Amino acid sequence: MASVVSNPELVNSKRGLVSRQLFMDPEIYQTELERVYARCWLYLGHESQVKEHGDYLSNYMGEDPIILWRDGHDRVRAYLNSCLHRGMKVCRTDAGSARSFTCSYHGWTYNAEGKLTGVPYFREAYFGELNREEWGLKEVPRVVNYGGFIFGCWDESAISLEEYLGDVRWYLDILIERPLGRLEVLPGMQRYKLPGNWKIQADNFAGDVYHVPFAHGSWGKTGMPIAGGVTIDNYATQKAYSFAFKHGHGALDMRLNDETYEADLVLAQQFGPETVDYIRESRERLLKRLSERQARIYTWGVGNLFPNFAVNNFSAFFPVGLYLWHPKGPDKSEVWQWCAVDSAAPAAVKEMARVGFTKVQSAGGFFGQDDSDNFEQVTEATRGVIGRRCWFNYQMGLGHEEDLQMEGYPGHVTHRMSEANQRNFYAYWSQLMERE
Ligand code: FES
Ligand SMILES: [Fe+2]
Structure with a gap:
């Protein structure tokens, strides 16, 4: 991978040339999902779209589907839209209002705080032993609202949104x-x-x-x-x-x-x-x-x-x-x-x-x-x-x-x-x- 990406001839700023590989190469594409999309501040939605408790919208960060969701404490949060059981999308609509989502595959339920609140046959199938605390939705660690524009970033060590926008x-x-x-x-x-x-x-x-x-x-x-x-x-x-x-x-x-x-x-x-x-x-x-x-x-x-x-x-x-x-x-x-x-x-x-x-x-x-x-x-x-x-x-x-x-x-x-x-x-x- 490094061989393609570290090639200085891909982007030659001094000569104003950009290799066409940037627009079709699968290896470069996979690397940019990691190094650009999993690191930068990305736009998730506008606050007017998630005004009330439970309002949500579906979006993507790179190729990862996410849910932007206003929780019960009036905080707008973002989660990976993927059930922690076996990966199904928990939210399957574009936008709306919901207190919780139930996964359509086996029925795990998550609330707007991202907690796993419902597991079918919890006693009969899991003997009550599954630690539900550990299996809440994966949350985007940084979500910031700039004047109504909501951005998120997966990288906890990234610079602040304010500095990024500059x-x-x-x-x-x-x-x-x-x-x-x-x-x-x-x-x-x-x-x-x-x-x-x-x-x-x-x-x-x-x-x-x-x-x-x-x-x-x-x-x-x-x-x-x-x-x-x-x-x-x-x-x-x-x-x-x-x-x-x-x-x-x-x-x-x-x-x-x-x-x-x-x-x-x-x-x-x-x-x-x-x-x-x-x-x-x-x-x-x-x-x-x-x-x-x-x-x-x-x-x-x-x-x-x-x-x-x-x-x-x-x-x-x-x-x-x-x-x-x-x-x-x-x-x-x-x-x-x-x-x-x-x-x-x-x-x-x-x-x-x-x-x-x-x-x-x-x-x-x-x-x-x-x-x-x-x-x-x-x-x-x-x-x-x-x-x-x-x-x-x-x-x-x-x-x-x-x-x-x-x-x-x-x-x-x-x-x-x-x-x-x-x-x-x-x-x-x-x-x-x-x-x-
Ligand atoms: S994949 Fe969601 S409950 Fe199984
Ligand atoms: Fe145009």
């Missing part, structure tokens, strides 16, 4: 603080299988401004804008910035000088004074709770939090889109996505956000289909004997990472059209993969 928090705080009510994930979700490695999606959301005008060119033909004042035609020349962060996180499409806010105000006029007031109050709230710079950004564009959690929000009229790129094999992944809105937003804003979510980055939407089609065929043309010997090229802007300097904006600002964020993503990936 400077990206400054931008994430804009999404957390802007709602006048609270950010609420709408019921339901979208899920689709994608025959391609999870990193293809993650690196795209971490920094791929370059593909938008071309891959999503069909959107331009509809005449619909991407966000206020931004169309496919003027997208590339927008005054917007990308930021690379420690630990592989990356964000793009950040407009810094009230451009998004002003476009939202114009749009709000169509819906009447209530909506105009809402947009104004949202900005004022940011000003009160955060800094003027953050208020002027007003939203955050697109970003990927390493390894596989992406968030986008182009305007108050767009939903906060939450995406997980779940690994399902060296060349397979599953996209899980949710849409969140401010609970206090006027009906017009909520409705536009809901429709926009379906229309844009979703299984049946314009952008989701464009991307999926590319990612699928990238994979097909990469895994062949000759294809896998080639490199992926991330050389855009190489050597120009230090060109821009911006005081007062955390993270490392990079050019709008650049692959600096992707190089940052793979540099951290490779750092993790080299650590035994």
Whole structure:
């Protein structure tokens, strides 16, 4: 295993080259489940999805299924969704509310504190001798809520979530603080299988401004804008910035000088004074709770939090889109996505956000289909004997990472059209993969 993983030629940051083995090799894949997914902080769900005692949702950490569950003491916990008897999933639904789960194989029962509370034929079959204390659900040792976003980590020795997110928090705080009510994930979700490695999606959301005008060119033909004042035609020349962060996180499409806010105000006029007031109050709230710079950004564009959690929000009229790129094999992944809105937003804003979510980055939407089609065929043309010997090229802007300097904006600002964020993503990936 070490022979493949410690090969420095897999990720050559200096030359901006990444081996195609990263996107199809089974050995690399197994190692990254261990060294990336079992070590990093992973997004598990939003607090609005587990509001009451017993509320739960199913998710994955790498390939391990988990249950995110609010216990009877109001603590949100996460457990491996696997019966300690012989491995059956104890929770077999996506989300709901339950005081306990009974395994469908032989009937062991667990409560929301993870305790094994019921064992059929405990006296007759086990002679009352099974130590139930020892056979509770396996719990994710670290679960932390950052502004409603709940993350978990299997590694007890890992750095804190705050340190792991680092400077990206400054931008994430804009999404957390802007709602006048609270950010609420709408019921339901979208899920689709994608025959391609999870990193293809993650690196795209971490920094791929370059593909938008071309891959999503069909959107331009509809005449619909991407966000206020931004169309496919003027997208590339927008005054917007990308930021690379420690630990592989990356964000793009950040407009810094009230451009998004002003476009939202114009749009709000169509819906009447209530909506105009809402947009104004949202900005004022940011000003009160955060800094003027953050208020002027007003939203955050697109970003990927390493390894596989992406968030986008182009305007108050767009939903906060939450995406997980779940690994399902060296060349397979599953996209899980949710849409969140401010609970206090006027009906017009909520409705536009809901429709926009379906229309844009979703299984049946314009952008989701464009991307999926590319990612699928990238994979097909990469895994062949000759294809896998080639490199992926991330050389855009190489050597120009230090060109821009911006005081007062955390993270490392990079050019709008650049692959600096992707190089940052793979540099951290490779750092993790080299650590035994
Ligand atoms: S596998 Fe769950 S009770 Fe046997
Ligand atoms: Fe895209």
